[in-house]
Amino acid sequence: MKIEDKLKKLFHENLEQGAGAIPDFQPMWEEAERSHRRKQHLIWKIAASLLLAGTIGVVVLLSHQDDKNATIIAITLWNEPTKSLTVPQSGLEISELTIWKSPTGFLLPKNNQ
């Protein structure tokens, strides 16, 4: 018998015997399917977490922006407390000033009035 034929016979008779039990295909294939699904779920979870974090960040930034605007508005609406001293509060005061008469006017000669 040629060496090649003998080796072929030896390999086919003995290789599998030393291997022990060969694991079944179906459970291994199903495990591959499960692993793939777990990876997909993990990717979606990470994407959703990033989206949520981003949304929260944007909301926080916008809310700080509103506070700043409120401060600006408050400043523009602020009235100085001494305003009443420089500007007449009402028309009556203005008219009283314009028609004010000198208390010593009667002392002056008539032709000067």
Add this chain to the structure above:
Amino acid sequence: MQKVEDWKSQLRDLHRESYLWSLSCCYYDKEMAKDVLQTVYLKIYEGKATFNEKSKLKTWLFSIIKFTSIDFMRKYGMRIEKLNEDHWQLSEKEVVDEKDQETWFRKILQNLPGQQREVLTLAFYHDLTLGEIATLLELSIGTIRTHYERGKENFRKYIIRYKLDTELL
């Protein structure tokens, strides 16, 4: 994904041989061989390994198994065996004491230099041609032929030396 499902039946048909080849690549570590094959199935399922139909499905599948096993061994810090074929020695006691053919066959096979063992296993058990083996292992056909001839000769030497098989005497 639909194409993977189409291959499923072919992968099922090749499963036994795939596991035995994985076992050979993993130096007969059964747990690692199973993990390697599991990883290969996952790669195929996820489309990370795609069959381009330039070679036979079996050659392509065995190639993925081979290189996945190398990745595993590197990852776990295993030294990839590089026996110098001139220095391999199986003691007479280890072989002659084992009258059981399966046992001495396995011992001789496991003691062959790694690439000789792989080439002989692919040629004589998995029925691949030397060209297909060269494609699978990404080596030149001249290198494969060298491993093939030397592996055959080493196997024959042991069988004759220890009179393990009278048909070859």
